[in-house]
Amino acid sequence: MSRRYYIDFERPVVEMEDQLEELKKLPEAHKPDIIKEIKFLEDQITKLKKRVYKNLTAWQQVQMSRHPDRPDFVRYLDLIFDDFIELHGDRTYGDDLAVIGGLAKLGEQNIVVVGQEKGKDTHDRLRRNFGMPHPEGYRKAIRLFKLAGKFNLPLITIIDTPGAFAGVGAEERGQAQVIAKCLSTLSSLPTPTIAVNIGEGGSGGALAFGVCDRVFMLENAYYSVITPEGCAAILWQDKEKAPEAAEALALTAKKLLKMGIVDGVIKEPLGGAHRDPKSTAGKIGEILKKTLGDLLSKPVDELVALRYERVRQFGVFSDRQESEIIT
Amino acid sequence: MSRRYYIDFERPVVEMEDQLEELKKLPEAHKPDIIKEIKFLEDQITKLKKRVYKNLTAWQQVQMSRHPDRPDFVRYLDLIFDDFIELHGDRTYGDDLAVIGGLAKLGEQNIVVVGQEKGKDTHDRLRRNFGMPHPEGYRKAIRLFKLAGKFNLPLITIIDTPGAFAGVGAEERGQAQVIAKCLSTLSSLPTPTIAVNIGEGGSGGALAFGVCDRVFMLENAYYSVITPEGCAAILWQDKEKAPEAAEALALTAKKLLKMGIVDGVIKEPLGGAHRDPKSTAGKIGEILKKTLGDLLSKPVDELVALRYERVRQFGVFSDRQESEIIT
Amino acid sequence: MPFTDWLKNRTQKTQEAANKRAVPDGIWSKCTICGKTIFQKDILNNFHVCPECGHHFGLSGHERVMMLLDDGSFSATEEDLWPKDPLGFIGSKPYRQSLNNAIETTGRREAVTTGFGRIKGNKVGFGVLDFRFIAGSMGSVVGEKIARLFEAATSERLPVITVVSSGGARMQEGVLSLMQMAKTAATVEQHNQAGLPYISILANPTTGGVLASFASLGDIIIAEPKALIGFAGPRVIEQTLDEKLPKGFQTSESVLNHGMVDMIVPRDELRETVGRLISGLSPVSSDQNLGDQVV
Amino acid sequence: MPFTDWLKNRTQKTQEAANKRAVPDGIWSKCTICGKTIFQKDILNNFHVCPECGHHFGLSGHERVMMLLDDGSFSATEEDLWPKDPLGFIGSKPYRQSLNNAIETTGRREAVTTGFGRIKGNKVGFGVLDFRFIAGSMGSVVGEKIARLFEAATSERLPVITVVSSGGARMQEGVLSLMQMAKTAATVEQHNQAGLPYISILANPTTGGVLASFASLGDIIIAEPKALIGFAGPRVIEQTLDEKLPKGFQTSESVLNHGMVDMIVPRDELRETVGRLISGLSPVSSDQNLGDQVV
Numbered sequence A, B: 001m002s003r004r005y006y007i008d009f010e011r012p013v014v015e016m017e018d019q020l021e022e023l024k025k026l027p028e029a030h031k032p033d034i035i036k037e038i039k040f041l042e043d044q045i046t047k048l049k050k051r052v053y054k055n056l057t058a059w060q061q062v063q064m065s066r067h068p069d070r071p072d073f074v075r076y077l078d079l080i081f082d083d084f085i086e087l088h089g090d091r092t093y094g095d096d097l098a099v100i101g102g103l104a105k106l107g108e109q110n111i112v113v114v115g116q117e118k119g120k121d122t123h124d125r126l127r128r129n130f131g132m133p134h135p136e137g138y139r140k141a142i143r144l145f146k147l148a149g150k151f152n153l154p155l156i157t158i159i160d161t162p163g164a165f166a167g168v169g170a171e172e173r174g175q176a177q178v179i180a181k182c183l184s185t186l187s188s189l190p191t192p193t194i195a196v197n198i199g200e201g202g203s204g205g206a207l208a209f210g211v212c213d214r215v216f217m218l219e220n221a222y223y224s225v226i227t228p229e230g231c232a233a234i235l236w237q238d239k240e241k242a243p244e245a246a247e248a249l250a251l252t253a254k255k256l257l258k259m260g261i262v263d264g265v266i267k268e269p270l271g272g273a274h275r276d277p278k279s280t281a282g283k284i285g286e287i288l289k290k291t292l293g294d295l296l297s298k299p300v301d302e303l304v305a306l307r308y309e310r311v312r313q314f315g316v317f318s319d320r321q322e323s324e325i326i327t
Numbered sequence C, D: 001m002p003f004t005d006w007l008k009n010r011t012q013k014t015q016e017a018a019n020k021r022a023v024p025d026g027i028w029s030k031c032t033i034c035g036k037t038i039f040q041k042d043i044l045n046n047f048h049v050c051p052e053c054g055h056h057f058g059l060s061g062h063e064r065v066m067m068l069l070d071d072g073s074f075s076a077t078e079e080d081l082w083p084k085d086p087l088g089f090i091g092s093k094p095y096r097q098s099l100n101n102a103i104e105t106t107g108r109r110e111a112v113t114t115g116f117g118r119i120k121g122n123k124v125g126f127g128v129l130d131f132r133f134i135a136g137s138m139g140s141v142v143g144e145k146i147a148r149l150f151e152a153a154t155s156e157r158l159p160v161i162t163v164v165s166s167g168g169a170r171m172q173e174g175v176l177s178l179m180q181m182a183k184t185a186a187t188v189e190q191h192n193q194a195g196l197p198y199i200s201i202l203a204n205p206t207t208g209g210v211l212a213s214f215a216s217l218g219d220i221i222i223a224e225p226k227a228l229i230g231f232a233g234p235r236v237i238e239q240t241l242d243e244k245l246p247k248g249f250q251t252s253e254s255v256l257n258h259g260m261v262d263m264i265v266p267r268d269e270l271r272e273t274v275g276r277l278i279s280g281l282s283p284v285s286s287d288q289n290l291g292d293q294v295v
């Protein structure tokens, strides 16, 4: 069995990859004999990966979005942006490590980037509260949003959070109010804004970074009003029904693109972003640059008006009562 | 000895007043005999009061400003304004009881009023931290300042604080930063603003409410960069020198008026505001109405520009080195 | 997984709240909170507040209008907006069925009522969320009507008052419900930037995505006494963190102490207070109708 | 009376800081912080930072200019501003005497240096408070020169950088010193509303009225390592409250954790960091001189 972490449905792939590794480890002398076998196995793996990863269910994608090896915000920060200078603190109460933000360059363009950081290992995840910000984290974000607004610096937000934090301090210090403030601040921020969801887009915590001119998602990211587990617990009183809930919630990038909630889906390598963070980062960087070019060609007033129109049109309703379903 | 609180120098007055009370308490039968004596004593008291109170030293005025019976902000709130509705909280961390603010009417004019409240008795003083706000108090004030700005409601601030609070929480939650924010917010607030110092005007804590179009002081109020005790401790390493420090600091209403720091001094009854809170409140109300009338006749932009000029011109300096003193 | 048992418990809490919210039936009935037996009319005549324990029972949108607005002044903005089932959502029961049940039992087409009326003579935009309709949750129709309310109030330069009691965003419309948070917040921000007053009233319970959007953006925020006000529910937090909650956690009183609301106003004073606030927020004091000068 | 022993202790602290701040004399000398014996040149060549313990010794205004600005780029705004003694203040010794002593020993006319120069090619307004001059305290001249700096920078549309180490407002000018807090804050606010960047650098120690005015209003606030940063001094608080202070209370590191500053930057990286911040805050990235395009 592999020492790598894998999700249940990945097992056949991982096992075959392990076999391949074993073969490759054989001493030089044997190599000529097995070179054909290696080639064969590689082909098999490619085919298998396509079969396994090309048609993931909603739930499998949610699992992918939470994969422990999945690149976190810091990884992409390194790979996509230059000259990052981190800015800390909400100037009110604390410096929340679940939110990272600062000045950076995207190509030659100065920008402000603010994102949610889950942490790279257990220790880091603990101090970053698994990417679930406290109110001071949202407040730091608002401070940096406004900094971007003041200096007409394009704002790029990175979304990767299971959601708001169910904790006493977070409630007492008003997480609902500060999330609302994120929404209203972003809705009228006088500068171009782009959000990229790189993994988990959990409810209000994700939306707090998501009211932007353009919103993109990685292929295996999800974006949802509630976690599948939470939804399953309510609807079926059974969190084992999370896969069904994930399906029902229409939370995959593909579906959200079709519904017009997001503006683009960024392809991941077969097997997920963690199998090739660099190429994934390359793709994110590319789309950011292209989009920013578009946005920068418009006057800020127009951008803000269009952003308002964008959120304003979300919603599906009818002009008459829908027919009763047969019960 | 009187059960009333009195400051040392008030003793002769209080003793004579006590005698008068005793006389007045005598049974009806005796009255005709002593009616002349009462009259005489009353005259004496008036003369004595004039002698004692007309030429208070700086330190005596500081003591008056801290007199336990001196009317607090809440008392004036009652006497000067109508229809007060208190608004609570900084929407961030807490509701600081050392600051009280809300909507009210001054005559027919809707206003926002925000002031520092020391408390009316021991219990109340404790929960109001003796009028020394924590950062959440300044933040509540800023919220209400901005509310006034948003709705073009004139802002009236009431100053009565020994100063900022020397406490761990106050420091950790950034009292210096939030005081600075009070100053910058008031300096550009787009609405007429008037400050009234009703007692203690201690350093940055007082100034945080004092960057206004007009600043008034009650006759016995003080306004200082540092308390006399603090100053004495530094300069003489002896806080018993507070009276000398009070003199040196030029902190009385009269001197500050002469220096152009305040725009007017509001007379108190002989013996201090607490001897007739109603008439004192009446005078404050009158000057507020008159001043507000003036301010409201000017466009807001002009007010803000004039307010800037007002603080901009504070300071005394020379174009050459002052001559050395003889040592 | 902090979200696992999260909403299971929120539902539980929500349902308990729903059960308790209704004024009990019968001429004599037992208060669901204090257990005292009370002549029902005494509750109804007391603004649906238990005369014994002061518990504020839930109110329908209609009852809120009756209680807060000047008699006969309200006209609802009755757009032909009905909820839809955009995801074909089927949980333990189909969303469409939940909707039709709610429509049938409440006689409403959605959880929200919006319109214009007067409070103590002042013309205002008015919106209310009715907890009886799928826990006052916010889906597309609720979001759209709140958004239209703020837009109309902005263009007519009127204050807005909302009264909410809500379990949050409506799960069954998926991410579309989440987007209503952004939509309503954006319209409130426009109204705000136009310099107009918004007073938000939080009734029991106000949680989740409604608290985390328009309802928290009031210039002035009022809570009804002893309401549950919070993003995540108290039991969820208790279970997630395995720690005892502070006394009074997430009650109006605690939320006031933590600086999040301006005041707690008992229901019998609500109309008076809101009237004074509205007139107090206009630059020139007047008991006259501010709206009249504008519309 | 919390203020009674308040400043007695602040002075004490301040004097200790002053004693420790100076780089010790002699070819070989003992670091006043870690006690190690060090070749003095090693301190001077190390940005006045002890190579053993990393303590950042105090710097004069001139040294700050040399260290942060491009060679030869600085030109001071040498207005004829000298301090005065408006109150005829006589404490344990006359203010006038303190002033003349300070002028004599420092060769400066006041605690403040202001002017314009370049950082990594970017033209900036620059102000620095020198702790050696009456503890870097802010009286009328300091306030006036800071105010003029921000006004000039606003009209020339330039960023401002300030470096402060200060005991606070200058007692000996009474309420006039207090008013300098209002004055400087008002000019920073004008600069802010013009959309221009202000970077505030806090060195050891930054306390009182300087921290509570312009120095806290930076778009970006940088602290030097292990600086004392607070409004009231730590011992004062300890004595007033009779409680143990948290570890590291009011150090740069604690202040960072409490969200009050953006970053702690060791002195040898300061020039580089400020340069990157200034160029990073302009909408279009450029290693070119932003100032050149404007002036």
Ligand SMILES: [Zn+2]
Residues within 6 Å of the ligand: C031, C032, C033, C034, C035, C036, C050, C051, C052, C053, C054, C055
């Ligand atoms: Zn009851």
Ligand SMILES: [Zn+2]
Residues within 6 Å of the ligand: D031, D032, D033, D034, D035, D036, D050, D051, D052, D053, D054, D055
């Ligand atoms: Zn050392």
